Amino acid sequence: MSPLSARLARLSRSVTFSACHRLHSKSLSDEENLKLFGKCNNPNGHGHNYKVIVTVRGEIDPISGMVLNLTELKEYMQEAIMEPLDHKNLDKDVPYFAEVVSTTENLAVFIWENLQRLLPAGILYKVKVYETDQNVVVYKGEVTMAE
Secondary structure (H helix, E strand, C coil): CHHHCCCCEEEEEEEEEEEEECCCCCCCCCHHHHHHHHHHCCHHHHCEEEHHHHHEECCCCCCCCCCCHHHHHHHHHHHHHHHHHHCEHHHHHHHHHCCCCCHHHHHHHHHHEEEEEEEECCCCEEEEEEECCCCCEEEECCCCCCC
């Protein structure tokens, strides 16, 4: 490959935060919620130590040697993830979840949307959210077309 060719790379950074939530849909009855979400529908909620890995993708800058400065990515993640979510009750402290069920899937979408507003256009590649070591959601901004 010639020195003038652009090199693409992916850069990832992780953060962990603690938050509580209750899986509960306002569209369902209390009985339906309990059946669907089981113990995760506990009225007092339950907590997790979430791990989030954010991956950006882009050309390696020939001058800096970076896709994105890690210090900048750290600051973006602080603003988009840690400030709104760490040590919060997702359902009560985060307005987004007032109408959206606080599943890990929806949490990944929330984080994606927050990061999209901060990062340079087109650089965000993937958000991976670990609710537990066994439960992981990957979101890449994909949507389906409504029929």
